Amino acid sequence: MCKVAVKKEDLQKYHGKDHWFPLQPVCADSEVQGKVHLELRLSEVITDSGGVCHKLATRVLECQDLPIVNNQCDPYAAVSLLGPSRSEAKKTKVKRKNNNPQFDEVFFFEVTKPLSYTKRQFDVEEDDVDKLALKVDLWNASNLKFGDEFLGEVRVPLKVLGQSGVHDAWYFLQPRDNGNKSVKADELGSLRLNIVYTEDHVFPTEHYNPLRDLLLQSAHLEPVSASAAHILGEVCREKQEAAVPLVRLFLHYGKIVPFLSAIAHAEISRTQDPNTIFRGNSLTSKCIDETMKLAGMHYLRVTLKPIIDEICTDHKPCEIDPVKLKESENLDTNRVSLNGFRYFYVVLSFIGFCDFFTLFYFYFSFTLTYCILVYCQGNSSDFFFFFRISLANFKESYMAAFYDYFNEQKYADAVKNFLDLISSSARWDQKSIETPIMLKEGFMIKRAQGRNRFGLKNFKKRWFRLTNHEFTYHKTKGEGALCSIPIENILAVERLEEESFKMKNMFQVIQPERALYIQANNCVEARDWIDILTKVSQCNRKRLSTYHPSAFLNGHWLCCKLSADTAPGCTPCTGGLPANIQLDVDGDRETERIYSLYSTYMAKLVKMQEACGSKSVYDGPEQEEYSTFVIDDPQETYKTLRLVISAVQTLEQQHMQYKRDKFRKTKYGSQEHPIGDQSFQCYIRQQSESSTYSI
Numbered sequence: 001m002c003k004v005a006v007k008k009e010d011l012q013k014y015h016g017k018d019h020w021f022p023l024q025p026v027c028a029d030s031e032v033q034g035k036v037h038l039e040l041r042l043s044e045v046i047t048d049s050g051g052v053c054h055k056l057a058t059r060v061l062e063c064q065d066l067p068i069v070n071n072q073c074d075p076y077a078a079v080s081l082l083g084p085s086r087s088e089a090k091k092t093k094v095k096r097k098n099n100n101p102q103f104d105e106v107f108f109f110e111v112t113k114p115l116s117y118t119k120r121q122f123d124v125e126e127d128d129v130d131k132l133a134l135k136v137d138l139w140n141a142s143n144l145k146f147g148d149e150f151l152g153e154v155r156v157p158l159k160v161l162g163q164s165g166v167h168d169a170w171y172f173l174q175p176r177d178n179g180n181k182s183v184k185a186d187e188l189g190s191l192r193l194n195i196v197y198t199e200d201h202v203f204p205t206e207h208y209n210p211l212r213d214l215l216l217q218s219a220h221l222e223p224v225s226a227s228a229a230h231i232l233g234e235v236c237r238e239k240q241e242a243a244v245p246l247v248r249l250f251l252h253y254g255k256i257v258p259f260l261s262a263i264a265h266a267e268i269s270r271t272q273d274p275n276t277i278f279r280g281n282s283l284t285s286k287c288i289d290e291t292m293k294l295a296g297m298h299y300l301r302v303t304l305k306p307i308i309d310e311i312c313t314d315h316k317p318c319e320i321d322p323v324k325l326k327e328s329e330n331l332d333t334n335r336v337s338l339n340g341f342r343y344f345y346v347v348l349s350f351i352g353f354c355d356f357f358t359l360f361y362f363y364f365s366f367t368l369t370y371c372i373l374v375y376c377q378g379n380s381s382d383f384f385f386f387f388r389i390s391l392a393n394f395k396e397s398y399m400a401a402f403y404d405y406f407n408e409q410k411y412a413d414a415v416k417n418f419l420d421l422i423s424s425s426a427r428w429d430q431k432s433i434e435t436p437i438m439l440k441e442g443f444m445i446k447r448a449q450g451r452n453r454f455g456l457k458n459f460k461k462r463w464f465r466l467t468n469h470e471f472t473y474h475k476t477k478g479e480g481a482l483c484s485i486p487i488e489n490i491l492a493v494e495r496l497e498e499e500s501f502k503m504k505n506m507f508q509v510i511q512p513e514r515a516l517y518i519q520a521n522n523c524v525e526a527r528d529w530i531d532i533l534t535k536v537s538q539c540n541r542k543r544l545s546t547y548h549p550s551a552f553l554n555g556h557w558l559c560c561k562l563s564a565d566t567a568p569g570c571t572p573c574t575g576g577l578p579a580n581i582q583l584d585v586d587g588d589r590e591t592e593r594i595y596s597l598y599s600t601y602m603a604k605l606v607k608m609q610e611a612c613g614s615k616s617v618y619d620g621p622e623q624e625e626y627s628t629f630v631i632d633d634p635q636e637t638y639k640t641l642r643l644v645i646s647a648v649q650t651l652e653q654q655h656m657q658y659k660r661d662k663f664r665k666t667k668y669g670s671q672e673h674p675i676g677d678q679s680f681q682c683y684i685r686q687q688s689e690s691s692t693y694s695i
Contacts, residue, residue: 001026002188011197019195023188030175032152034099035674036077036136037061040156042111042165056081056109056158058134060092064671066099066138069149073099074141081109082155083132094141109134111158132158138173150176154676169669172676200592201658203651208591211647214640215249215594219258224266226636228644229259233283234629235604236597243286245593251294252585260287270630320398436467440532442525446473447501447517459519464529468536471509485511490537492544492573493530500551500558509533510547517551547573598648605645612638 004021006014024030039059044052060077067073074096080089088109095101111132138151152173160167211228218227229246236242250256267284311318316337317329325331444464462473462482471490472481489511496506496517505526509516520526537543546569550558560570598605608629615634631637669675 004191004193006195011195012199014193014195015197017194018192020190020192022190025188032067032150032173032175034063034066034138034152034173035170035671036063036138036154036173037170037671038134038136038154038156038168040134040158040161040167042158042161053110054112056111056134057106058109058136059106060103060136062100062102062104063138064100066101066140066151068099069140069151070142072140072142073097075099075101075151076139076141077103077105078137078139079107080135080137081111081132082135134158170671170674171669172674174676198593198596200589200596201655202586202589202592203654203658205588207651207654208588208595211595211644211651212249212587212591214643214647215246215591216253216255219250219255219262221636221640223632223636224262225630225632226640227262228640230263230266230283230630231605231608231637231640231644232594232597233286235601235608237601239281239283239286240290242594242597243283243290245590245597247287247290247294248585249587249590249594251291252587252590256291260284260291263287266632322398436469439466439468439536440529441465441477442521444521444525444529445519464518466529466532466536471533485509485516487537488540490533490540491542492547493533493537494547494549494573495526495530497550497559500553508547508551510544512542515551544569544573547571595648595651598644599652602645602648605641605648609638609641609645612641 002023003026005024006021037060039061041057041059042054043057045055047053058079060079063075063077066075074094075098076094077092078089079091090107092103092105095103134156135153136156137153140149140151142148153176154171154173156167156171214228218224218229221227224230229250232246233239233242246259247256250259263284267282317326317334318338319325319329320331320334320338322331325334442464443461445459446462446464447459462475463477463479464471464473465481466472468487470487471485473483474481490509491512492510494508494510496508498504498506500506501517503519505520505523507518507520507526507530509518518529520529548557548559548567548569549571552558552565556563557565557567557570560567562570608631611629612631612634615631616638666673
């Protein structure tokens with residue numbers, strides 16, 4: 001294996017350029033990382049005989065960012081004084097399981113022979129000092145028979161002590177001097193790399209207010225092509241580099257759905273052929289992809305991870321690709337093993353698992369509705385709109401048997417029902433152009449809701465029916481609805497404690513003015529009803545955050561004993577988004593990343609301004625140099641560009657001032673600016689079987 005190493009301070013020099021870098025051999029002594037804090041102090045010491053000598057006190061204070069070797073880091077430091085006739089070495093204690101160890105140990109070394117006590121002056125011969133150096137080696141205390149692993153070293157010449165005799169500094173750990181001398185660089189060849197290097201300095205929130213406000217207004221600006229977010233997509237070389245920070249920023253501030261809807265609306269309006277919607281390299285398609293990746297991670301973990309863990313635990317071969325099959329494996333046996341792990345049911349499980357799509361209910365329904373209106377004049381039967389997450393690749397011949405398993409009408413209906421559900425309208429006013437989708441139905445027992453003040457609140461068996469529009473119950477199947485609850489009126493769906501009515505398998509559908517108490521036939525059915533009711537109503541804007549787990553009986557809530565039937569809930573609701581779907585996003589960091597992109601492509605921003613001016617005053621054919629920009633409203637776009645450029649220039653001035661202040665205040669050798677070289681490395685491994693290279 002060989003590598004390319006580039007010093008950190010040189011990365012900016014190679015930014016955005018192709019460059020050939022010489023390959024270097026890789027050995028254990030050259031692979032180092034981390035830094036060490038040392039304090040050196042040279043002082044006069046009176047010996048027992050009355051003479052004076054000079055001793056060096058070396059304090060090893062701490063290390064940071066040491067590598068973890070073989071899943072452990074048990075570091076210690078070996079300190080020695082190097083010179084023509086010196087080889088003393090002293091060791092610190094081992095710090096177990098810590099790659100940021102605090103040593104704080106002091107070691108003394110005699111530097112000069114005793115001098116006459118009558119000499120009052122600090123007296124160290126300069127030639128002697130020049131020949132001496134302090135060496136600090138970091139090691140990982142290993143239990144393996146091969147010995148301890150080298151982590152890095154630092155060599156400090158004693159001449160750094162100067163007149164003061166004191167030196168306190170941080171050092172980057174360095175590789176051993178004897179590494180790599182046996183192989184010439186030109187013997188290994190070279191590698192061409194294109195390095196893109198960015199370094200973000202994130203300011204306090206108030207610095208980003210003007211630019212962030214411009215970006216967050218993008219979803220509501222008409223036309224959206226004149227917005228700051230859309231402009232970023234226009235000037236970036238790759239749409240993906242704009243999509244990543246934009247999606248994270250809009251997710252963080254809860255504005256991703258209106259933003260996606262706005263840019264999708266604009267793209268649909270510009271697309272003549274419905275078969276090519278979102279097929280191109282557009283900002284819309286990249287933003288959708290990025291949002292899918294972020295929100296879909298939880299979905300994939302929940303559906304796939306348990307099965308993958310089971311396969312790894314049981315160590316049964318499941319490879320069914322004949323090309324990858326090992327000699328000792330049998331294809332039919334592997335198919336049986338894969339079936340045994342319920343592989344098929346993983347795919348089917350997504351039909352009842354909609355948490356991944358919560359972010360997309362509004363977006364899917366908006367996009368579907370707009371496509372129907374644009375391309376089909378409101379007739380939804382003429383248009384099929386489909387979003388997918390890749391579940392399996394059935395096009396290979398060895399997957400044919402698995403495809404046949406799914407090639408049944410019941411599975412096709414289930415998948416279609418699922419896709420209809422996630423793209424169904426989340427707003428009541430759009431339902432006139434949708435056919436209600438049947439989600440679940442069956443007999444259950446319900447308690448009278450007491451709509452009549454003097455009516456009896458008894459229990460009756462009713463036929464319940466749930467669509468994506470409403471939840472209804474009927475006296476029997478096929479009859480008219482006795483009660484209809486619009487989906488947007490469902491504020492929460494939670495279990496009801498058994499003590500309420502001394503009945504098992506009960507749950508409650510909470511509405512603005514009352515709760516409907518229902519008993520399912522068994523615990524499985526109760527769970528299924530709660531699950532699908534929760535998911536179909538999860539995007540309701542007035543969903544409750546708390547509820548009462550027991551009923552309101554005899555003038556008070558049985559759970560918290562409050563007497564007001566309108567009292568806020570006493571227990572957190574359980575139907576919200578899973579915690580790990582909530583993204584840990586730093587809004588300021590994402591705004592800083594967007595600022596860096598604007599700054600990088602400032603020349604294109606200026607050219608886009610020129611294009612706006614050209615479109616405003618010239619009605620003839622569009623100039624070729626401006627044809628790459630999408631500009632629907634030149635005046636509005638120019639106005640946004642002016643505000644963006646102003647905000648970027650202000651941040652640029654703040655960054656320049658920050659760098660000047662940092663340069664003036666940061667001491668060379670401090671924790672923020674250690675002494676020594678730090679490099680970034682790219683490894684090349686040759687694989688003997690295929691003779692290919694991977695980076």
